[in-house]
Amino acid sequence: MPDWRVLLVAVAAIFLLAPPAALPPEPETFAALVKNVLPSVVNISVKGKGQGANTGEVAENVSYAPHIVDIVGSGSIVDSSGIIVTNRHVIENAYEIYVTLQDGTTKEARLLGKGLSFDLALLKIDVDRPLPAIRVGNSDEVHVGDRVLAIGNPLGLQGTVTSGIVSALHRDLSGPYDEFIQTDAAINHGNSGGPLFNARGEVIGINNQIFSDSPTSGSIGLGFAIPSNDVTFLLQQVHRFGRPHIGWLGIRVQRLTPEMAEVLHVPKQNGAIVAEVVPKSPAADAGIQVGDVVQGFAHEAMTDYRAFNRAVMMSVGKTVKVRLWHKGQMRVASLTVKEWPQQVWESYKSDTSEEALFTKISDYGFELADLSDDLRAKFRLDAQTTGPVVTSVGEDTAASGAKLKPGDLVLTVQLEDVHSRAEIESRLMNLCNRGERNALLFVKGANGTTRWVTLPLRL
Numbered sequence: 001m002p003d004w005r006v007l008l009v010a011v012a013a014i015f016l017l018a019p020p021a022a023l024p025p026e027p028e029t030f031a032a033l034v035k036n037v038l039p040s041v042v043n044i045s046v047k048g049k050g051q052g053a054n055t056g057e058v059a060e061n062v063s064y065a066p067h068i069v070d071i072v073g074s075g076s077i078v079d080s081s082g083i084i085v086t087n088r089h090v091i092e093n094a095y096e097i098y099v100t101l102q103d104g105t106t107k108e109a110r111l112l113g114k115g116l117s118f119d120l121a122l123l124k125i126d127v128d129r130p131l132p133a134i135r136v137g138n139s140d141e142v143h144v145g146d147r148v149l150a151i152g153n154p155l156g157l158q159g160t161v162t163s164g165i166v167s168a169l170h171r172d173l174s175g176p177y178d179e180f181i182q183t184d185a186a187i188n189h190g191n192s193g194g195p196l197f198n199a200r201g202e203v204i205g206i207n208n209q210i211f212s213d214s215p216t217s218g219s220i221g222l223g224f225a226i227p228s229n230d231v232t233f234l235l236q237q238v239h240r241f242g243r244p245h246i247g248w249l250g251i252r253v254q255r256l257t258p259e260m261a262e263v264l265h266v267p268k269q270n271g272a273i274v275a276e277v278v279p280k281s282p283a284a285d286a287g288i289q290v291g292d293v294v295q296g297f298a299h300e301a302m303t304d305y306r307a308f309n310r311a312v313m314m315s316v317g318k319t320v321k322v323r324l325w326h327k328g329q330m331r332v333a334s335l336t337v338k339e340w341p342q343q344v345w346e347s348y349k350s351d352t353s354e355e356a357l358f359t360k361i362s363d364y365g366f367e368l369a370d371l372s373d374d375l376r377a378k379f380r381l382d383a384q385t386t387g388p389v390v391t392s393v394g395e396d397t398a399a400s401g402a403k404l405k406p407g408d409l410v411l412t413v414q415l416e417d418v419h420s421r422a423e424i425e426s427r428l429m430n431l432c433n434r435g436e437r438n439a440l441l442f443v444k445g446a447n448g449t450t451r452w453v454t455l456p457l458r459l
Helices: 003-018 033-041 228-242 256-262 305-313 373-380 421-433
Strands: 042-049 066-079 083-086 094-100 107-108 110-115 121-124 145-154 160-171 178-183 195-199 202-210 222-228 251-255 271-277 291-298 320-326 329-336 345-347 366-370 388-392 409-413 437-442 450-456
Touching: 033 042, 033 145, 042 083, 066 145, 066 202, 066 228, 083 228, 094 110, 094 222, 107 202, 110 228, 160 222, 202 228, 222 228, 228 450, 251 305, 271 305, 291 305, 366 421, 388 409, 388 421, 421 437
Parallel strands: none
Antiparallel strands: 042 066, 042 094, 066 083, 083 121, 094 107, 110 121, 110 345, 145 160, 145 195, 160 178, 178 222, 195 202, 202 222, 251 271, 271 291, 291 320, 320 329, 366 388, 409 437, 437 450
């Protein structure tokens, strides 16, 4: 047998006899990991203000009253002083935010700030002890197939843990900057803002949204998380400047398609093509033109337009070299990244966040009428009954939250007797103008039972 055949047989025998490469063993349980990270995960309960049609048998001018929306979400403690990161959409239009720790402690939270062009927000709670903060991992080191755990508050079920893998990376779902980690770990309504952990107990994403069959259905294995490096960038910026500084070059780029690359004779068919250049911007000053193709930023090759946008966003104040395919030739331009000229962060002190005030009884979500014989008959009240009666209540309103019901007689407001609809409306308006947040009402139900209720005066 020729020597090369003997060698081939020997090599084949080695491969046939060698055992397959051993995979790392799967942990039998994640109990220890969950026990370690769970105290850093919080439940967020929000009372939000909405403006929309309410269902139910209500008067026409009640149906579009400001109404209360109860929202649940999740968050992660990122600093032992009580700073919490969550999604902006969890606390959007909130007028009350409460955070519940895993030991059951509930504290009212204040909003430190929220992104206007990205879906992250920071909250702060004050407790009498340091809180356990999460470890934020490096989302650039995440790989498809990595094991992950999602922990949160789905449908109000606090401390729920689900597991899965990273299904994909760099998902393009919304906006020119955002990219998402895709996972098949079960994520449902209420998981938003909660952490996605890797097997080392590091947060590698903030659970953000799901794809499902309908707006009311749950997880079908398509969940998406904001990469943790976005959180790291936000925290560094807020710690240093009090708000995030976003980089800007003054150009708008879009995806370079293979067809575009062929027409422009781009040697490496990747990057981003320039669609707009703002006059007197860093890009304009550097001579960048519409039709140029960005192929490199600093020391990184740009594979697509989103990678370029994110690199610019995180480079404010830096002078970088940008590699461009310009009219058939490669050239390098040097640019200094300026701060984005538009507002991207809204603090809790912002004047743009207005408080919704009630100006009339229908704003509270109910209607009152002075008693008549017809109303006495409708609510089965005796002939001697006097005073204003609740005739209708809208769902998800201040009135429904106060448990007011049609047929209730309002007897007192702030411990003072009231005798007419006009008197009650005047009393509530005066309290609201004085800055009071609640009104104490003494009411008598249609069944004759009296009770105290608290009606919020503003959202």
